[in-house]
Amino acid sequence: MSITKKMVLSNIILLIVPVISLFFIDIVLGYLIIVSLNGSTGTFITLRFISIILVFLLVNVTISWLVSRHIIRPIQMLNEHARKIGEGDLDTPVTVNRNDEIGSLSDSFETMRKNLKTLREKEDAYNRNRQILMAGLSHDLKTPLTSMKGYVNGIADGVADTVEKRHRYTETINQSIERMESMINELFLYSKLDLEEVEFHFSPVQLAPYFSDIVSEYQLDHPEIMIELQGSQHLAVSADREQFYRAVSNIIGNSIKYRGQEPLLIQINIFSKDGFVYIDIKDNGAGIDEHDLPHVFETFYRTDQSRNSTTGGSGLGLAIVKRIIEKHDGEINISSLLNKETVVSIKLPQVML
Ligand SMILES: Nc1ncnc2c1ncn2[C@@H]1O[C@H](COP(=O)(O)OP(=O)(O)OP(=O)(O)O)[C@@H](O)[C@H]1O
């Protein structure tokens, strides 16, 4: 029953009970005092007055107690919950099981608590991500810096005493500088994507010719690789051509970097299902261990195999790819079998041209 109805009912009780009691008192007291005890009218009026006051008091106290139990106490409970939420306790659920306005107020409090909790969890994850990013960055910048320091000292101390040696040393220093530069560029891009500072310009993109151009470009640079492109001609998505290219070339770049058996075969398959377009990029490369697989989209995550190889990158590539695909309202997944194959699958909303 709603609070309004309860208040109306209590007011009716406050009126009806004393009126009925008045009749009852008149009849019972009148009979007792005047008929049975032969008492005076004065006594009857005095007792009648006292009885009416007592009935009024009794009804009032009872109604006040009921109102306090049903309305004031739940409000005090809500107040207590609000205080706890204010102090940062977002784990205690707000439960006032009622079917009235207080119940719906309690439901709103509970929704607010859950939303605040989700926000706080997101913020915590964000901060954790930042810390991992910072730790990864300092660790990964240290390696080329240490190597550079060693080679610069080698030149300064005269260890590199021939032209050939000096040339080799400067070559290595250059490589370290390039590695740091590309890492900083990737990190800069990742931070900008993270802060939503990268502008995306979406337009309908027909996937068959788009991928055909990418394949031709890669075949030109890497004639030893086999790249197969399959899929329907007419499928299109809404994409930022430049950012989407960045994502795709990161994935194909990984297939080339982490190749296993030769010759390397990359198969790109484009198809649609239930209003979505799927782009599967599969290679027959080194594959990824099942323990590493859930982490490859994390910043700075590299498998041991990548860390030990000279081709290994900074581990930001797939984190960037994921952000870019998510900006396209899409999803990205990866599956792999070690020493056999890796499939990166992109799912995007289909658009009709
Ligand atoms: N096609 C693949 N085959 C085998 N391993 C892969 C493949 N793609 C990704 N990986 C593994 O996942 C890790 C993360 O990939 P990611 O692209 O994020 O980083 P990266 O290539 O090491 O560095 P970056 O792309 O920043 O230069 C890689 O280090 C590699 O170990």
Ligand SMILES: [Mg+2]
């Ligand atoms: Mg990469």
